[in-house]
Amino acid sequence: MGILSVQHRRLTISLLAATALISYSNLSVSAGLPSIGDDLGNVALLPWVITVELLAAAIAVLGIGPIVDSHGVQRVFRIAMIAFIAASVACAAAPTMALLIAGRIGQGVAAGGVLGSAISSIGLAYEESLRPRAYAAISAVWGVMGIGGPAVAAGLISVLGWRSLFTVSVPVGVIATTIGWNHLPGSRTETAAERSFDRQGLGVVAVVTTGLLLAASSGSAWGWLWLSVALASGAVYVRHARTHPHPVVRLNHLTSVRWRYLHITSTMAVAGGTGATAFLPVYLRGARGASEGQAAFSVLFLVIGWSIAAFVASKAQERFHAAFVVQTGSVILFTGAVAATAVAALEWPVAVLLAALFVMGSGVGTITTGGLTLLQRRASAQEMGRVSSAHQFLRSLGFAYGAAVGGAVLFFVVSNQIGDVEAIRDLLSDEDAALNDAAVAALQNGFVWALAATAIFTAIAVVSAYRLVRTRDGYVNPTPAARPV
Numbered sequence: 001m002g003i004l005s006v007q008h009r010r011l012t013i014s015l016l017a018a019t020a021l022i023s024y025s026n027l028s029v030s031a032g033l034p035s036i037g038d039d040l041g042n043v044a045l046l047p048w049v050i051t052v053e054l055l056a057a058a059i060a061v062l063g064i065g066p067i068v069d070s071h072g073v074q075r076v077f078r079i080a081m082i083a084f085i086a087a088s089v090a091c092a093a094a095p096t097m098a099l100l101i102a103g104r105i106g107q108g109v110a111a112g113g114v115l116g117s118a119i120s121s122i123g124l125a126y127e128e129s130l131r132p133r134a135y136a137a138i139s140a141v142w143g144v145m146g147i148g149g150p151a152v153a154a155g156l157i158s159v160l161g162w163r164s165l166f167t168v169s170v171p172v173g174v175i176a177t178t179i180g181w182n183h184l185p186g187s188r189t190e191t192a193a194e195r196s197f198d199r200q201g202l203g204v205v206a207v208v209t210t211g212l213l214l215a216a217s218s219g220s221a222w223g224w225l226w227l228s229v230a231l232a233s234g235a236v237y238v239r240h241a242r243t244h245p246h247p248v249v250r251l252n253h254l255t256s257v258r259w260r261y262l263h264i265t266s267t268m269a270v271a272g273g274t275g276a277t278a279f280l281p282v283y284l285r286g287a288r289g290a291s292e293g294q295a296a297f298s299v300l301f302l303v304i305g306w307s308i309a310a311f312v313a314s315k316a317q318e319r320f321h322a323a324f325v326v327q328t329g330s331v332i333l334f335t336g337a338v339a340a341t342a343v344a345a346l347e348w349p350v351a352v353l354l355a356a357l358f359v360m361g362s363g364v365g366t367i368t369t370g371g372l373t374l375l376q377r378r379a380s381a382q383e384m385g386r387v388s389s390a391h392q393f394l395r396s397l398g399f400a401y402g403a404a405v406g407g408a409v410l411f412f413v414v415s416n417q418i419g420d421v422e423a424i425r426d427l428l429s430d431e432d433a434a435l436n437d438a439a440v441a442a443l444q445n446g447f448v449w450a451l452a453a454t455a456i457f458t459a460i461a462v463v464s465a466y467r468l469v470r471t472r473d474g475y476v477n478p479t480p481a482a483r484p485v
Contacts, residue, residue, distance in 0.1 A: 019141045023145040025111070028149050030280075034292065044411055044422070052101050052104050054399040055209060057115065058399075059209060063389075064389055077113070077118075078177070079113065116388070116392060119392055123376040136311045205237060207233040215230060262326075266367055268460040270398035271454065271457040272458035276450035280298050281296060286439070305363075307365060309332075309361065331363075332359060332366060333360055339356040339359065343356050344451055405453055409453045
């Protein structure tokens with residue numbers, strides 16, 4: 001029996017269709033950043049077009065967990081898909097960068113609902129032996145969209161402009177919603193206490209995550225203020241979670257040895273693997289003189305590596321423990337991150353840089369596939385929604401904070417070197433525009449430093465993966481010297 005057997009076929013098609021929509025939206029927007037910056041201006045706000053959507057998705061997917069556990073995946077999926085379509089229309093009509101960012105927040109909330117319902121569906125509806133294949137299939141969709149998405153994005157931008165990146169999501173969203181309307185798991189019986197929703201806890205978590213994001217993206221003393229707000233709010237939530245009977249996320253789902261290193265490794269992997277690379281199209285367009293289409297296509301190399309590695313990792317788990325698969329992925333990711341930084345610093349050919357990004361994507365795909373399998377293997381059916389959502393929440397924060405740090409470093413360097421970040425806008429306009437050598441040099445240096453900064457996350461992933469191997473059975477394995485003879 002497989003994921004496309006009669007028993008699972010409709011569910012699988014529904015999940016893959018929804019994943020295709022979300023992945024296209026994410027990849028196409030990254031590819032369209034140069035055109036968006038050229039048209040709307042306020043180039044310094046470009047990182048927020050990416051980060052606010054990811055932050056909103058992270059908070060939403062965390063809140064979705066208890067809702068999925070009490071009301072079922074099906075209802076969450078329906079509402080989230082309708083909301084995503086509406087938010088896409090708002091983004092397409094945005095006349096300013098600020099309103100586009102507001103629309104992206106709406107897309108993020110809806111995307112969190114879709115992702116949360118999809119991940120929970122895999123844990124609830126598939127047998128344990130089929131879950132790695134389901135994750136690999138979803139990753140394969142990301143890979144297909146990584147190839148087709150930039151191609152579609154480049155064509156749409158060239159012919160219809162960047163707004164078409166959002167309008168195309170409307171008919172695709174309608175199709176995905178129709179397919180999945182009745183084929184996801186329904187609700188299960190819970191007590192009235194379990195049906196209660198921890199609004200206060202979710203609000204505090206939103207303050208914590210927003211404060212951390214603002215701290216990470218700020219290049220001034222304001223960053224310390226936002227960090228203080230985040231830490232204070234975190235202390236408030238710890239106290240809240242210890243007294244509330246059903247907090248939005250249980251502390252043991254974050255800190256228990258069963259989950260701790262899974263969370264850290266996956267979060268650091270996506271932060272380091274995707275942080276600076278979110279601005280690859282801007283870098284290639286502005287500093288390397290790539291065409292609009294070439295810049296849009298550049299994002300596919302990391303995604304292709306991700307999808308291929310996800311499939312390989314799913315097969316490897318048939319022979320090796322998932323923790324060892326994750327550890328291998330962390331080494332691959334760190335190697336690729338160091339190589340990408342060196343290639344960009346030495347200004348080697350773009351093809352070599354894209355090859356390094358492929359290696360990075362391979363590391364991320366290996367880690368995320370092995371990590372999810374191990375996580376849901378350890379979770380009971382009663383806590384599947386909450387545990388899966390907590391993990392997806394942290395992974396989404398990894399995307400958001402990685403992009404925030406990468407963008408902050410990039411534009412901090414640009415600002416220090418030329419004093420005016422808006423000068424980058426001229427590099428993103430028509431190919432025949434005269435290039436400002438100082439702006440090109442600033443963008444080149446900024447991207448190198450952004451890669452170096454986010455590579456630190458990959459080093460943390462290696463250390464955490466080592467700990468994960470030691471705790472692969474859910475507890476700290478004794479060292480060889482401590483084992484009984």
